[in-house]
Amino acid sequence: MLRQTGCERAVSDEELTKLAPAHVLRRVLPSQLATDLLKELLHESKEMWRSSSWVVRGKEHMTPRTTAMYDLSLEAGQGEATKASTQQTNPGAEELHRPRASCMPSELLRQAARCIHAAVKQHRPESTWSPTLALGNRYDDGRACVGWHSDFLNSLGPRPIIVGLSLGACRRFSLRRTSDHSVVAIPMPHNTVVIMWDDCQEEWEHSVPRQADSSIGKHPVAGLVRISLTFRMARPELAEKQKLCSCGRPSVLKSKGGRYYLACSPMGTSSQCGFWEHCPWAQAEAERLRTLQRWEASPEASVASVANASRAESQSKQSAKTFGQMVLGCCVGAWRWLSSTASRGAARAKAFLQPSMQNLVVVIAGPTAVGKSDVAVELAKLLQSRGRKVRLISADSVQVYKGLDIGSNKPSLFEQEQWPIRLIDWVDPNRPCTAGVWTEAAICQVDEALLHDETPIVVGGSCMYLDWLVHGEPDAAPSDPEVQARIAAELQPFQDSMDWDGAIALLAAFDEEKAGRITRNNWRQLSRQLEVVQTQPRSEGRVSRKGYDMRAFFLSPADRQALFHRIDSSLDHLQLLCSVCWTLQAAYYISFMDG
Numbered sequence: 394m395l396r397q398t399g400c401e402r403a404v405s406d407e408e409l410t411k412l413a414p415a416h417v418l419r420r421v422l423p424s425q426l427a428t429d430l431l432k433e434l435l436h437e438s439k440e441m442w443r444s445s446s447w448v449v450r451g452k453e454h455m456t457p458r459t460t461a462m463y464d465l466s467l468e469a470g471q472g473e474a475t476k477a478s479t480q481q482t483n484p485g486a487e488e489l490h491r492p493r494a495s496c497m498p499s500e501l502l503r504q505a506a507r508c509i510h511a512a513v514k515q516h517r518p519e520s521t522w523s524p525t526l527a528l529g530n531r532y533d534d535g536r537a538c539v540g541w542h543s544d545f546l547n548s549l550g551p552r553p554i555i556v557g558l559s560l561g562a563c564r565r566f567s568l569r570r571t572s573d574h575s576v577v578a579i580p581m582p583h584n585t586v587v588i589m590w591d592d593c594q595e596e597w598e599h600s601v602p603r604q605a606d607s608s609i610g611k612h613p614v615a616g617l618v619r620i621s622l623t624f625r626m627a628r629p630e631l632a633e634k635q636k637l638c639s640c641g642r643p644s645v646l647k648s649k650g651g652r653y654y655l656a657c658s659p660m661g662t663s664s665q666c667g668f669w670e671h672c673p674w675a676q677a678e679a680e681r682l683r684t685l686q687r688w689e690a691s692p693e694a695s696v697a698s699v700a701n702a703s704r705a706e707s708q709s710k711q712s713a714k715t716f717g718q719m720v721l722g723c724c725v726g727a728w729r730w731l732s733s734t735a736s737r738g739a740a741r742a743k744a745f746l747q748p749s750m751q752n753l754v755v756v757i758a759g760p761t762a763v764g765k766s767d768v769a770v771e772l773a774k775l776l777q778s779r780g781r782k783v784r785l786i787s788a789d790s791v792q793v794y795k796g797l798d799i800g801s802n803k804p805s806l807f808e809q810e811q812w813p814i815r816l817i818d819w820v821d822p823n824r825p826c827t828a829g830v831w832t833e834a835a836i837c838q839v840d841e842a843l844l845h846d847e848t849p850i851v852v853g854g855s856c857m858y859l860d861w862l863v864h865g866e867p868d869a870a871p872s873d874p875e876v877q878a879r880i881a882a883e884l885q886p887f888q889d890s891m892d893w894d895g896a897i898a899l900l901a902a903f904d905e906e907k908a909g910r911i912t913r914n915n916w917r918q919l920s921r922q923l924e925v926v927q928t929q930p931r932s933e934g935r936v937s938r939k940g941y942d943m944r945a946f947f948l949s950p951a952d953r954q955a956l957f958h959r960i961d962s963s964l965d966h967l968q969l970l971c972s973v974c975w976t977l978q979a980a981y982y983i984s985f986m987d988g
């Protein structure tokens with residue numbers, strides 16, 4: 394059991410992994426590298442590392458240790474950081490307001506980073522973590538320490554993996570659970586690594602407590618001095634999310650008990666404004682990462698939950714990206730588990746899953762500009778990297794038309810060359826492409842893909858098309874030109890006087906529910922529905938889609954206003970006008986030729 398605070402208990406490495414989201418690894422660096430790096434850092438830290446200041450109740454304190462940041466993404470000779478410089482702006486610095494020494498990583502430090510990377514990969518093969526920053530801390534003696542804290546997350550984002558390498562004297566590194574203040578203490582002799590996994594900054598705090606010098610395990614070269622390097626992966630794309638607090642300085646992003654918040658920074662000033670607010674984007678990002686990790690860690694669960702969702706349309710209030718990642722996670726999870734069970738020869742599971750993989754049809758739906766194509770391409774890449782062939786199929790009622798290139802958000806020719814997508818540019822603009830025509834073509838594509846052992850990924854925003862593909866088209870009689878002509882004549886006066894309400898009443902007289910579902914002024918849909926209700930259906934239901942394992946996902950934006958803005962700003966109005974003119978001319982020319 395863990396002890397309450399104050400009664401720190403040293404735990405064995407095995408115990409630690411059960412008690413806290415952390416791992417201790419011994420002798421991770423080759424011993425010569427560890428010694429050489431220690432010597433190098435002892436020298437460098439004496440010259441260049443510095444204390445920072447922070448404020449408690451209005452009083453400024455200097456950190457009882459010296460620190461420096463190493464940016465591993467910089468090549469030697471590149472960037473502003475040089476061996477002896479400090480910077481005003483320090484991309485990975487957590488003490489945001491007082492410049493921290495910023496040093497150029499040596500070849501030894503880079504080698505150490507590679508060892509740390511390999512160690513993390515060994516424990517989490519699917520993790521994309523790789524260190525881009527190393528924060529150095531120098532503790533000269535037992536008074537030098539760092540109090541209980543979780544790390545600032547501004548440059549790392551939510552749920553970071555942070556890996557500490559200890560060199561020199563043996564000090565205690567402690568972890569404290571925020572919910573009950575129970576503490577575990579880890580002795581950290583020279584060349585020991587502690588991996589703080591992604592739960593750690595949410596649920597736990599850490600510290601290097603003060604110690605009597607006599608209780609410190611001296612190192613033959615460093616004596617009482619301990620040097621630590623904490624390796625982190627920066628996420629530069631988060632820079633734009635930084636927010637100023639009320640006193641005009643960048644706020645700090647932190648997490649406590651899984652809640653993400655922004656607060657006035659305690660670093661480098663004697664006045665604080667007390668700013669504090671929840672940070673919804675970080676909360677959502679943490680949730681996305683948690684979900685992704687669940688899928689990655691437990692493919693069986695993801696397969697089970699995909700199986701439950703079979704033939705169901707999944708709707709989510711999470712951001713498109715979040716949901717996209719879930720789609721990727723579950724598909725990849727399903728694929729990974731399938732391959733592993735297949736190779737283990739687990740016949741029962743194989744028999745259960747093999748057909749579903751064979752007949753798997755992935756459907757990715759959602760509104761314009763939500764990121765469907767990106768998700769589809771990412772999924773295609775992932776499946777391909779696992780040796781699975783894929784076929785992308787568009788479900789877009791506008792992209793089907795040749796020449797309608799502007800405003801239809803078609804992928805560029807370059808994109809199409811890289812990821813060919815079927816059912817784009819295959820209908821002349823003067824021929825109507827109905828949901829029935831599209832569904833027939835899509836089923837042909839899906840069948841052909843499955844025949845060639847490819848996984849079809851159908852992606853698009855035309856919901857009726859997708860509805861018919863997934864659930865089967867209504868088993869209605871095919872169009873009858875005579876009925877169509879009669880309906881067209883019936884609708885004409887309403888269209889001439891732009892009387893939509895009068896026209897829709899014609900349909901409501903047959904089927905109020907159907908009438909309620911039609912988009913205002915969609916005359917084509919109205920005319921088709923009038924036709925459907927007036928002709929005898931072949932059956933009450935839908936055409937069966939048995940034999941396919943349809944997995945449909947709906948990407949839904951977290952922020953609709955932001956999505957509208959994105960759509961608006963991506964539209965080139967002038968080009969759209971040209972495209973419309975071209976289409977009208979083409980239609981006029983064709984009808985002229987048709988007589």
Ligand SMILES: O=C(O)CCC(=O)C(=O)O
Nearest residue numbers: 528530544557601621623
């Ligand atoms: O020195 C250590 O092991 C920990 C340092 C630390 O917690 C930090 O730099 O945030």
Ligand SMILES: [Fe+2]
Nearest residue numbers: 542543544599
């Ligand atoms: Fe820390």
